[in-house]
Amino acid sequence: MHFSDDTVSGGVREQLFSLGDVPCVLWTPATPAAGPLILMGHGGGQHKKAPGMVARARRFVLDAGWSVVVADAPGHGDRPTDEHFDRRATELQARVEAGEDFALLMAGFHELVAARTVGEWRSVLDAVQALDHVGTGPVGYFGVSLGCGLGVPFVAAEPRVRAAVLGLGGGAANTEHAARISVPVQFLMQWDDERIPRADGLALFEAFGSAEKTLHANPGKHGELPRFEVDANVAFFRRHLVEG
Amino acid sequence: MHFSDDTVSGGVREQLFSLGDVPCVLWTPATPAAGPLILMGHGGGQHKKAPGMVARARRFVLDAGWSVVVADAPGHGDRPTDEHFDRRATELQARVEAGEDFALLMAGFHELVAARTVGEWRSVLDAVQALDHVGTGPVGYFGVSLGCGLGVPFVAAEPRVRAAVLGLGGGAANTEHAARISVPVQFLMQWDDERIPRADGLALFEAFGSAEKTLHANPGKHGELPRFEVDANVAFFRRHLVEG
Numbered sequence: 427m428h429f430s431d432d433t434v435s436g437g438v439r440e441q442l443f444s445l446g447d448v449p450c451v452l453w454t455p456a457t458p459a460a461g462p463l464i465l466m467g468h469g470g471g472q473h474k475k476a477p478g479m480v481a482r483a484r485r486f487v488l489d490a491g492w493s494v495v496v497a498d499a500p501g502h503g504d505r506p507t508d509e510h511f512d513r514r515a516t517e518l519q520a521r522v523e524a525g526e527d528f529a530l531l532m533a534g535f536h537e538l539v540a541a542r543t544v545g546e547w548r549s550v551l552d553a554v555q556a557l558d559h560v561g562t563g564p565v566g567y568f569g570v571s572l573g574c575g576l577g578v579p580f581v582a583a584e585p586r587v588r589a590a591v592l593g594l595g596g597g598a599a600n601t602e603h604a605a606r607i608s609v610p611v612q613f614l615m616q617w618d619d620e621r622i623p624r625a626d627g628l629a630l631f632e633a634f635g636s637a638e639k640t641l642h643a644n645p646g647k648h649g650e651l652p653r654f655e656v657d658a659n660v661a662f663f664r665r666h667l668v669e670g
Numbered sequence: 671m672h673f674s675d676d677t678v679s680g681g682v683r684e685q686l687f688s689l690g691d692v693p694c695v696l697w698t699p700a701t702p703a704a705g706p707l708i709l710m711g712h713g714g715g716q717h718k719k720a721p722g723m724v725a726r727a728r729r730f731v732l733d734a735g736w737s738v739v740v741a742d743a744p745g746h747g748d749r750p751t752d753e754h755f756d757r758r759a760t761e762l763q764a765r766v767e768a769g770e771d772f773a774l775l776m777a778g779f780h781e782l783v784a785a786r787t788v789g790e791w792r793s794v795l796d797a798v799q800a801l802d803h804v805g806t807g808p809v810g811y812f813g814v815s816l817g818c819g820l821g822v823p824f825v826a827a828e829p830r831v832r833a834a835v836l837g838l839g840g841g842a843a844n845t846e847h848a849a850r851i852s853v854p855v856q857f858l859m860q861w862d863d864e865r866i867p868r869a870d871g872l873a874l875f876e877a878f879g880s881a882e883k884t885l886h887a888n889p890g891k892h893g894e895l896p897r898f899e900v901d902a903n904v905a906f907f908r909r910h911l912v913e914g
Contacts, residue, residue: 617885631887638896641861641887643875652882657905665898 427553438487445553448546449504450497451475453483458559459491462667464566465547465587466496467573467580469594473503482568485656490664493560497550499576500539514538529626533598536575543576544583551586564667568659570594570614570651578630582606589666591659594619594648596626597633604633611639612662614655621648671797682731689797692790693748694741695719697727702803703735706911708810709791709831710740711817711824713838717747726812729900734908737804741794743820744783758782773870777842780819787820788827795830808911812903814838814858814895822874826850833910835903838863838892840870841877848877855883856906858899865892 431442434456441452451474464486468479474496483494498504501511518535522528555562567590569577574595581590582603590607593614597604611634615627631641640662644652675686678700685696695718708730712723718740727738742748745755762779766772799806811834813821818839825834826847834851837858841848855878859871875885884906888896 637889639889640896641885643885643887645881645883652884654909657909658902661901661905665901 436484436488438484439559443553445497445546445549447506448497448550449474450495450550452493452495452554452557452560453487454493454559455487455491459493460559460561460563461490461492462564462566462663463493463495463551463554463560464568464663465551466494467543467547467567467569467577468496468499468502469570470572471502472572474498475503482656482659485660486663490660490668492663492667493554495550495554497543497546499572500542511539528621529596529598529623532575533596533600536572536600537579539572540576540579544580547580548584551584564588564670566590566663566667567592571648574630575600578607579603581609581611588670589663591662592630593642594622594627594651595630596622597629598626600630601633604630605635607634608636610662610666611636612659613639613641614651615641615643616648616650617643617645619648680728680732682728683803687797689741689790689793691750692741692794693718694739694794696737696739696798696801696804697731698737698803699731699735703737704803704805704807705734705736706808706810706907707737707739707795707798707804708812708907709795710738711787711791711811711813711821712740712743712746713814714816715746716816718742719747726900726903729904730907734904734912736907736911737798739794739798741787741790743816744786755783772865773840773842773867776819777840777844780816780844781823783816784820784823788824791824792828795828808832808914810834810907810911811836815892818874819844822851823847825853825855832914833907835906836874837886838866838871838895839874840866841873842870844874845877848874849879851878852880854906854910855880856903857883857885858895859885859887860892860894861887861889863892 429443433440437456439454439456443450486492486494518531554560565586567581567587571594574592577592578600581587589610591612613631673687677684681700683698683700687694730736730738762775798804809830811825811831815838818836821836822844825831833854835856857875
């Protein structure tokens with residue numbers, strides 16, 4: 427765990443670190459609270475410090491006093507170039523443009539990436555929970571779009587995760603992983619998602635093995651998740667990680 | 671407006687009154703706050719003071735400081751016997767047992783009842799808003815099941831309602847009314863509802879004309895709406911009636 431930067435701004439401490447070749451960011455309350463920890467997965471083409479990630483993390487830290495950690499996914503952000511992934515990504519793009527089924531191709535790609543990220547994110551949890559100002563409190567997961575595709579196998583595999591917000595993803599490849607998830611899930615769908623067919627999103631919601639799962643669907647496209655859903659995310663995590 | 675009872679218990683003032691032959695209950699904070707007013711519609715076979723109505727009203731009054739008013743629907747609670755409605759209800763029951771389409775029959779019955787309740791509920795709003803300890807603040811509507819069947823035409827017709835929680839209802843008869851609704855809607859569905867086919871519930875969500883509408887779907891049957899949805903209702907009304 428190699429720290430490269432440590433700053434405080436507006437009540438939020440931000441530490442940049444890498445674990446092997448995985449660049450990560452950790453946000454904690456400036457005054458340590460040792461409450462829950464949220465691991466977030468970013469969207470495709472984004473990275474650990476994309477504006478939406480920063481904004482959501484600040485809400486979790488400032489409104490709730492929690493810690494948030496994000497790792498760059500393979501082929502994203504500050505990760506070193508990976509010829510294998512780049513080749514697969516370029517190939518995927520070409521096949522999508524050639525008219526092959528987007529959902530199936532994407533699902534296969536997520537499966538490939540998740541085979542790597544599940545282990546990486548477990549190591550990130552190990553490392554971050556060993557820090558005094560984070561500790562081993564309850565863990566939640568947040569991830570939509572690519573963060574859902576990679577999050578479903580992660581949440582299924584990692585027993586430290588006690589509640590998960592997932593969404594903007596479909597069931598094409600993930601239904602088997604989804605069926606093994608038993609923790610509460612809040613699932614976000616965009617009703618007019620131009621990338622995930624509605625039936626595919628509903629199929630993933632349907633597939634979660636959890637006794638408690640709630641679907642939140644709003645009008646709008648893939649990138650138009652309403653800001654008020656962050657309030658619902660905070661309330662959900664509070665119920666399961668703090669009061670639960 | 672004839673008051674028959676006025677009591678205070680645990681911070682909540684309860685006033686029973688009737689308006690013509692419509693028995694109503696008004697709950698307000700023991701210390702008047704003159705904030706938003708929520709008009710609630712009760713479920714079929716229930717009444718204005720059914721346990722679920724009382725519990726939800728107490729949350730609105732105690733957690734948020736709002737006022738809540740409920741009227742007994744025709745054929746329910748303390749309403750005088752109405753041979754016309756009783757005959758239609760008995761006839762409906764017989765046709766359901768004979769295998770006719772439940773959703774269509776129910777929709778027709780709701781239409782019949784709503785032709786009466788829309789006007790009744792407007793008069794209830796007039797009367798209650800004239801009270802000093804309620805006043806003319808923003809109005810919200812809450813109603814599921816029968817409260818949705820009657821609520822959709824009411825919310826469509828009544829401009830004082832600025833936000834509505836609806837649910838456990840289908841689109842069979844209400845899509846035309848639903849299309850005329852433009853205020854924010856939070857729509858509650860039970861994913862395994864044995865009375866409302868899933869496609870019928872989704873069709874009603876689809877039909878709302880509102881730019882902001884959110885579907886909340888949870889596993890479980892018609893009567894198993896999770897208690898945590900009340901928190902989501904409070905957050906929704908707060909956003910639109912207090913902060914909006």
